[in-house]
Amino acid sequence: MARIVFWQPDGQRRDVEAPAGITLMEAARLNGVAGVIAQCGGACACATCHVYIDPAWVSRLVPVDDMEEGMLETAWERRTNSRLSCQVEITPALDGLEIRVPPRQASN
């Protein structure tokens, strides 16, 4: 298990206890975290699960691959700490990770 902290677009903090092995996107979606739309369910086909990772954690995540890079390129307000949350699997090492959800996603 890992505790993931999501900061929703409305400024509200949502703490989610998530099992290792699922993705950040799934942890957000299953718990109804606002702003993580995740239409394609993790197929890396929609770019609607874009989040900002706490800069201190960025280098500890699996790197962005070509497919994710292509999707992120046109994401709304991409930053250096942008990720598609469907591409990051939760491990116990991510306990305490903080994530900000942007107010907009690619689809809206």
Add this chain to the structure above:
Amino acid sequence: MISTILIIGGGQAGAQAIDTLRREGFKGRLVLVGDEPELPYQRPPLSKKFLSGELAADRLPFRHQSFYDEHRVELKLGIRATRLDAANRKVVLSNGEDVVYDRLLLCLGAVSRHLTCPGADLPGVHYLRAIADVPQIQAALKPGTRAVIIGGGYIGLETAATARKMGCLVTVLEMADRVMNRVVASNVSEYFAHEHRAHGVNIVCNTRVVRLDGTDRVERVVCADGTSYEADLLVVGVGAVANVELAADAGLKCDNGIVVDEYCRTSDPAIFAAGDCTNHPSLRFEMRVRLESVDNAFEQAKAAALNMLDRPTVHDRVPWFWSDQFDNKLLIVGLSQGHDQQVTRGDPAQRSFTVCYLKGGELLAVEAVNHSKDYMAARKLIAERARPHLDKLADPQIALKEAI
């Protein structure tokens, strides 16, 4: 005053409508009736990672039960809506209960088109649409199983790829002269047929199934030219039809789907519909469409929810679709019907290329094979009705977003 909103159908559209209604401030009674016993779940993995066992069942639902509890949603699952009494704004359920509504949202989805040839009713003829369809197919997915897939569309090819990865000896029987012929360009069809063959799938086109043979269960598929295929597992993926029975019986206008306007309203002003079951106008593409698409279900349900709350919202999106087959990702955006020009960017031999469709110089649709950049750029360009330069468009060295 809208005090009760009733949603029939617990798929993508129904689940999304709940989300939007509550987030947008609807405080009244919210009821969702779904004929499947599971919490609303994602269907796309059923032919992909859920079928292969890579994705566990607890990862399929959109939301945990706690989300519905927290948002005061009455889930009536494993229950069918048996009759819609539009005059009295009432729906009769299979458990004998009636629900009276102020607004009704129909998210009835689509049902698999069934084979009608002799033998089609034999046990062992599988369709893949719901979680309940999966265990029997899954049980047969092991090395050496002779799997025959009827239909070379998305479901057929995704199922074929999954079965092959699990060691089955797979044959795909397609009636048309190429796979996915209704949805992609011929070079995309060729690419995917080649990929399947390279992985050992036997793809047979131009073949029509005329009969299924077997004693206690289906054992053999017989084609018009006399060839036959032994089947330990048979999966049929020959398309789907809109599930309109409840609506049609209630007198709502239906024509290849429940007919709705751009506000997702049916011919009854208190009844809305969203998702695969609707026949709706596309203003961008200037035609009426019925789409089998996660994106459409999601966006149309969102618009329907807002319209039910009397916040007029037009549903007019550029639809998109995807398919995963082996390690290939096919991404499609837009609708190519009516195009007058077709341009391919890149070389299929490089395993990454894009087909662009234009009409009167405007970008209409794009099919991107393993090329997420072109796909994402196209989503924006198609919505903006962009007019790309043809020579730039044909040059894969120039990014698609720079081709205007």
